[in-house]
Amino acid sequence: MLFRKNRQIGRTGDTVPRRRIRLGTARIHPFPFAADLRGYHAGAFRADLRSAVAVMLLALPQVLAYAAIAGVPIIYGVMSSAVAAMTAPFFAASRHTVLGPSNATSLMLFSFLAMNPAIAARHGEMIPLLVLMIGIIAASGATARLADLLQYVSRSVLVGYISGAAVLIITGQLVHALGIAGPVAEQAPSSFIGRVIAIIISIPEISWASLLIASVTFAVYFSISKFRPRWPAFALTLVFSSALFGSLIHLGTGPFEGQATFATFAPADLLPSLPSLWRPGIFEDVAALVGIALAIAFLASLENTLMAKSLASRTGERVDMNQDMFSVGMANIATSFGGGMPASASLTRSALNHESGAATRFSSMMAGVLTLGAAIIIAWIGVLGLPLINFIPRAALAALVIGIALTLFNPRHIRICLKSTGDDGRVLMATFIATLLAPLHVAIFIGVAISVALFLRRASHPVLVEYEFSDEGELREKAPRDARPIPSISIVHVEGDLFFGAADIFRNQVERAVDDPNLKVIILRMKNARHLDATSAMALEDFIRNTRERGIHVLVSGVSRPLYKVLKKSGILETIQIGADRREGESNLFVQFPSNPNLSTRDALRRAQQLLGEEKADIRIFHNTKPQPTAPAQ
Numbered sequence: 224m225l226f227r228k229n230r231q232i233g234r235t236g237d238t239v240p241r242r243r244i245r246l247g248t249a250r251i252h253p254f255p256f257a258a259d260l261r262g263y264h265a266g267a268f269r270a271d272l273r274s275a276v277a278v279m280l281l282a283l284p285q286v287l288a289y290a291a292i293a294g295v296p297i298i299y300g301v302m303s304s305a306v307a308a309m310t311a312p313f314f315a316a317s318r319h320t321v322l323g324p325s326n327a328t329s330l331m332l333f334s335f336l337a338m339n340p341a342i343a344a345r346h347g348e349m350i351p352l353l354v355l356m357i358g359i360i361a362a363s364g365a366t367a368r369l370a371d372l373l374q375y376v377s378r379s380v381l382v383g384y385i386s387g388a389a390v391l392i393i394t395g396q397l398v399h400a401l402g403i404a405g406p407v408a409e410q411a412p413s414s415f416i417g418r419v420i421a422i423i424i425s426i427p428e429i430s431w432a433s434l435l436i437a438s439v440t441f442a443v444y445f446s447i448s449k450f451r452p453r454w455p456a457f458a459l460t461l462v463f464s465s466a467l468f469g470s471l472i473h474l475g476t477g478p479f480e481g482q483a484t485f486a487t488f489a490p491a492d493l494l495p496s497l498p499s500l501w502r503p504g505i506f507e508d509v510a511a512l513v514g515i516a517l518a519i520a521f522l523a524s525l526e527n528t529l530m531a532k533s534l535a536s537r538t539g540e541r542v543d544m545n546q547d548m549f550s551v552g553m554a555n556i557a558t559s560f561g562g563g564m565p566a567s568a569s570l571t572r573s574a575l576n577h578e579s580g581a582a583t584r585f586s587s588m589m590a591g592v593l594t595l596g597a598a599i600i601i602a603w604i605g606v607l608g609l610p611l612i613n614f615i616p617r618a619a620l621a622a623l624v625i626g627i628a629l630t631l632f633n634p635r636h637i638r639i640c641l642k643s644t645g646d647d648g649r650v651l652m653a654t655f656i657a658t659l660l661a662p663l664h665v666a667i668f669i670g671v672a673i674s675v676a677l678f679l680r681r682a683s684h685p686v687l688v689e690y691e692f693s694d695e696g697e698l699r700e701k702a703p704r705d706a707r708p709i710p711s712i713s714i715v716h717v718e719g720d721l722f723f724g725a726a727d728i729f730r731n732q733v734e735r736a737v738d739d740p741n742l743k744v745i746i747l748r749m750k751n752a753r754h755l756d757a758t759s760a761m762a763l764e765d766f767i768r769n770t771r772e773r774g775i776h777v778l779v780s781g782v783s784r785p786l787y788k789v790l791k792k793s794g795i796l797e798t799i800q801i802g803a804d805r806r807e808g809e810s811n812l813f814v815q816f817p818s819n820p821n822l823s824t825r826d827a828l829r830r831a832q833q834l835l836g837e838e839k840a841d842i843r844i845f846h847n848t849k850p851q852p853t854a855p856a857q
Contacts, residue, residue, distance in 0.1 A: 251365060251366055251545060251546060251549050252546060253314070254313065254314070255314065255315070255316060255546065256312060256313050256314075256584055256585075259318070259583045259584055259585065263583065263585070266582070267582035267583055267585075268585075270580050270581060270582040270586075271581055271582055271583055271585050271586035271589055272586075272589055273579060273580065274575075274576050274579035274580055274581035274586040274589075274590075275581075275586045275587075275588075275589030275590040275592075275593055276590075276593065277575055277576075277579045278308075278321055278572050278575055278576050278579070278586070278587070278590035279590050279593040279594050279597060280455055280458055281455060281457065281458065281571065281572055281575055282304045282308070282321075282323060282569075282572055282590065282594050283301075283304075283458070283594060283597055283598075284457050284458045284461045284623075285304075285324075285457060285569075285571070285572070285627075286300035286301055286303065286304040286323060286324055286594075287300060287301075287461075287485070287612075287615070287620060288300075288457075288620060288623060288624045288627065289323075289324035289325065289326070289329040289564070290324070290329075290564065291396070291399075291617075291620055291621070291624060292326065292329040292330055292333055292392055292395065292396070292624060293324075293329040293330070293332045293333045293336070293564055294332075294333045294336060294337070294343075295332070295336075295346055295350065295564060296486075296488070297485055297488065297612065298488040298492045298493070298562065299350065299562065299563055299564040300324050300329075300563070300564060301488070301563075301594070301598045302493070302558065302561045302562045302563035302598075303323055303324050303354075303558050303561075303563030303564045303565070303566050304323035304324060304563075304566075304591070304594050305561070305563075305591045305592075305594040305595035305598065306554070306557050306558045306560075306561035306563055306566075306591065306595075307322040307323045307554040307555070307557070307558050307563065307566035307591070308321055308322055308323055308587050308588070308590050308591030308594065309557075309587075309588050309591030309592060309595075310322075310550075310553055310554045310557040310558070310591075311550040311551070311553070311554040311566075311587065312550075312584035312585065312587045312588050313550075313553070313588075314546070314549050314550040314553045314554075315546065315547050315550035315584065316531070316540075316541070316542065316543035316546035316547050316550075317530075317531040317534060317535065317540065317542070317547055317584075318540070318581070318583055318584040319534045319538065319573055319576050319577040319581060319584075319586075319587075320527060320530050320531055320534065320547070320550075320568050320573045320576075320587070321568070321569050321572040321573045321576050321587045321590060322527070322550070322551065322554045322566045322567065322568055322569065322587075323566055323567075323569050323572065324563075324564055324565070324566065324567070324569075325523075325526060325567040325568070325569055325570070326385075326388060326389075326392065326627065326628070326631060327384070327385065327388055327522055327526060327567070328519055328522060328523055328526075328564075328565045328566075328567045329564065329565075330388050330391055330392055330395075330663060331515070331518060331519055331522060331663040331664055331667075332350075332353075332515075332519070332564060332565060333395065334391070334662055334663040334664070335515045335662065335663070335664055338662055339511070342511065342512075348498075348499050348502070349508065349512065350564060351496070351498035351499075351559045351560075351562060352498050352499075352500075352505075352508060352509070352512060352559070353512045353515065353516055353519075353565070354498075354555050354556075354558050354559040354563065354564065354565055354566075355498050355555070355556060355559035356509065356512055356513065356516035356520075357516050357519050357520045357523065357552075357555045357565055358520075358551075358552045358553065358554070358555030358556030358557075358558070358559060359552065359556065360516055360517060360520040360552070361520045361523065361524055361548055361549070361551045361552030361555060362548075362549055362551075362552025362553055362556065363552070364520070364524070364548060364552070365524075365545045365546070365548035365549035365551075365552060366545075366549070368545050369545075369548075370524060370528065370544035370545040370547070370548040371544060371545065373524060373525050373528050373544060373548075374528075374544070375675075376525060376671055376674070377647070377650055377671075377674040377678075378636070378640070379640040379647045379648075379650040379651045379654070379674065380650060380651075380654050380667075380670040380671055380673075380674050381525065381529070382633065382636045382637060382640050382651055383640070383650065383651040383652065383653070383654030383655040383658065383670055384654050384655075384658055384666065384667055384670055385631050385633075386631070386632055386637065386651075386655055386658075387654065387655045387656075387657075387658025387659050387666070388631065388658060388663070389628045389629070389631035389632055390415075390658075390659060391415060391658065391659065391663075392624060392625070392627075392628040392631075393625050393628045393629070394415060394418055394419060394422070395418070396621040396622075396624045396625050396628070397422060397621070397625070398418075398422060398425075399433070399437075399483070399617045399618055399620075399621035400433065400434065400437035400618050400621040400622050400625065401422070401425075401426075401429045401430065401433060401434055401437075402428075402429060402430025402431075402432065402433025402434065402482070402483075402618060403422065403425040403426075403428045403429055403430070404483070404617070405428075414660070415659045415660065416659075416660075430482070431478065432478040432479050432482055433482060433483075433616075433617075433618040434618075436464065436468045436479075436482065436616050436618040436619050436622075437618040437619065437621060437622035437625075438622070439464070439468075440460060440463075440464045440468075440618070440619040440622040440623060441622040441623075441625065441626055443460045443463055443464070444456055444457065444460040444622070444623055444626045445626065447459060447460060448626075457623060457626075457627070460619075460623060461615065461619065461620070461623060464615075464616060464619035465611075465614040465615045465616070465619065466614070468482075468616045468618075468619060469484065469613075469614030469615060469616055470614065472484060472614075472616060473613070473614065482616055482617075482618065483616070483617040483618070484613050484614065484615055484616055484617060485612050485613065485615045485617065485620070486610075486612065486613060487601070487602070487605040487610035487611065487612035487613050488598075488601075488602055488605070488612070489602055489605070489606065490599065490602040490603055490606065492562070492602070493595070493598060493599060493602060495560050495561050495562065496560070496562055497560060498559050498560070514664055514665075515664045517664075518663070518664030518665075518667055518668065519565050519664070520551075520552075520555075521667065521668075522567065522667055523551050523555070523565060523566065523567035523568070524547075524548045524551050526567045526568045526570075527547050527548065527550070527551050527567060527568035528542075528544050528547060528548070529568075530568035530569075530570060530573050531544070531547050531568070533574075534573060534574075534577055537577065538577070551566070551567065551568075554566050572590075576590070637651070646677040646678075646681070649673070649677065650670065650673055650674045650677060653669070653670065653673045654666065654667075654669065654670030654673070654674075657669040657670060658670075711741060711742060711743040711744060711835055712742075712743070712744045712745075712746065712828065712831045712832070712835070713739070713742055713744070713745045713746070714746045714748055714824065714827075714828075715733065715745060715746065715747055715748065716748045716750075716751075717729070717733075717747055717748065717749045717751070717752045718751040718752065719751070719752065719753070720753050720754045721752050721753065721754060721755045721756070721759040722754045722755075722756050722758070722759065723756055723757075723758035723759065726758040726759040726761075726762040727762065729759060729762060729763075730762040730763075730765065730766050733745075733747070733766055734766065734769075742775055743774070743775060743776065743834070743835060744775065744776045744777075744778065744831040744834055744835065745770070745775060745776070745777055745778070746778045746779075746780055746824065746827045746828065746831060747777065747778070747779045747780070748780050748781045748824055748827075749779060749780070749781050749782060749783075749786060750780075750781030750783065750815055750823075751781075752783075752786060753785075755785075755786055755789045755790075756789070757793065760789060760790070760793045760795050763795060764795050764798050767798055767799060768798070776811075776831070776834050777799070777811070778811050778812070778813070778827045778830055778831060779799055779811065779812045779813070779827075780812075780813040780823040780824045780826070780827035781813070781815045781823045781824060782812055782813065782814045782815060782823070783814075783815050787814060790812070796812065799811050799812050800812065810830070811830070813826045813827045813830075
């Protein structure tokens with residue numbers, strides 16, 4: 224009757240009806256960019272174009288580094304940056320995020336290819352298929368509103384993963400900076416420890432010319448970053464090293480002769496190509512890629528969400544995680560046709576896009592078009608006899624990648640995670656170690672699993688406290704040494720989550736609470752008990768039956784609407800009501816009164832004294848009916 228009345232009140236408008244938010248109910252907008260088209264003017268175009276030029280100048284050298292991290296031809300990085308930046312804004316909620324290759328996704332791809340050389344040898348057909356799968360997974364997850372679950376991933380996991388990834392990036396690029404890539408590659412180490420051992424063994428093979436190129440490049444990059452932080456340090460340093468050392472390498476000058484450089488791409492490499500989906504063995508390839516596709520889709524969506532939230536804190540925009548996840552999916556689907564590597568939100572390019580004054584999402588589209596245009600120019604210049612990419616020394620780019628990797632270490636975030644709680648520190652360290660020892664597409668889920676497990680351990684400890692009434696009628700916690708006002712009756716307050724992880728703990732704690740030979744009636748006050756599921760419902764039923772066999776009555780008070788529904792649907796309500804010498808019109812379950820939560824406990828106490836043979840009970844409940852003072856108007 225109480226619940227029926229509450230529903231009627233909700234319909235009449237006396238109180239605000241409760242809204243229910245479920246996965247899959249909100250709609251993904253297929254073309255959110257249409258709103259920006261209305262009222263688009265020349266001033267916004269100029270602001271977007273200025274921002275796009277700045278982003279393109281940063282993107283071109285960066286994507287070369289990300290391709291180097293992944294160990295794939297640089298054309299994969301170029302096409303991913305161009306196509307993803309052009310596609311994502313059509314579907315994204317955020318207007319400042321710029322998609323393309325990122326450190327984390329590039330390293331995850333490298334880790335997978337390093338452990339699967341057979342797949343790496345077929346990268347021409349496997350990477351487009353992988354990127355297509357990533358896009359389908361992300362777009363499907365967004366349609367099912369699964370991005371809402373990303374908020375439950377602990378930041379400690381991400382900090383640990385990024386810190387571990389930074390160590391792996393530095394280790395991977397060190398072989399190029401030292402000029403020992405050949406000897407290390409021959410030993411084919413696929414693990415972090417194996418690669419470190421291989422580097423140590425190969426120290427006598429160090430190329431001093433490579434070390435000189437890397438050292439000078441790193442020093443220039445560090446100097447520009449420190450003394451001219453507003454300058455594009457990465458691009459300027461790459462141009463400097465390519466002009467100086469690249470020329471010496473191509474002229475065959477002294478020790479620089481034979482130093483490794485990159486190979487430029489041809490105009491034909493920029494043409495779109497469809498992933499081959501009808502070849503023999505396609506289903507075996509899909510099965511081999513599904514694990515890494517899930518991991519990269521998860522990581523890319525998580526990076527995009529964090530980037531969107533970071534920008535929204537500056538702009539005041541609303542964050543729609545599922546819409547942004549949908550943009551990640553569509554960007555990767557388009558990138559698979561363009562011949563690129565996996566795309567995610569770029570921290571540096573997105574921040575630069577905002578700081579450069581981008582007015583709308585079209586700045587990202589323009590940046591993608593400019594990046595593609597610059598790639599076409601570079602390709603045709605190569606055809607005409609000046610292959611610019613061939614002048615980039617591998618040692619120089621390796622030094623720049625190491626410089627970027629060092630910025631991934633965030634001492635403040637690491638300190639917060641280590642000092643906040645013991646569980647946060649354990650999650651960070653476990654994720655960091657897993658990143659170094661396990662494949663990266665496994666390590667990220669290891670960190671998430673440990674984080675969830677530690678949370679469930681904390682959440683699975685409901686609080687049980689015995690309560691008593693004061694002389695004024697107030698319900699208060701009973702001191703351990705205080706005697707019960709009525710020795711035969713115990714009021715046990717149950718507070719916390721009662722899901723499956725808490726079932727056994729809940730039952731054991733309640734059984735300890737009733738371990739008193741004088742006890743005849745126990746009142747479970749469950750006003751603040753939450754999330755009762757089937758496992759805990761069965762534990763409650765077992766406790767009630769076992770307690771009754773010992774001659775102790777069990778009453779339940781303070782039952783909320785969600786708890787009542789679970790008890791009724793599961794049939795536990797019948798178990799509570801049966802027995803205890805219950806006559807018609809009497810009850811062993813007492814629902815919560817929103818106006819005075821203690822009334823249900825008062826009724827339960829009266830029922831308890833009836834069970835003890837005392838029909839008349841003088842029980843008072845204190846309820847403050849005076850209105851609360853309000854703050855004076857400012």
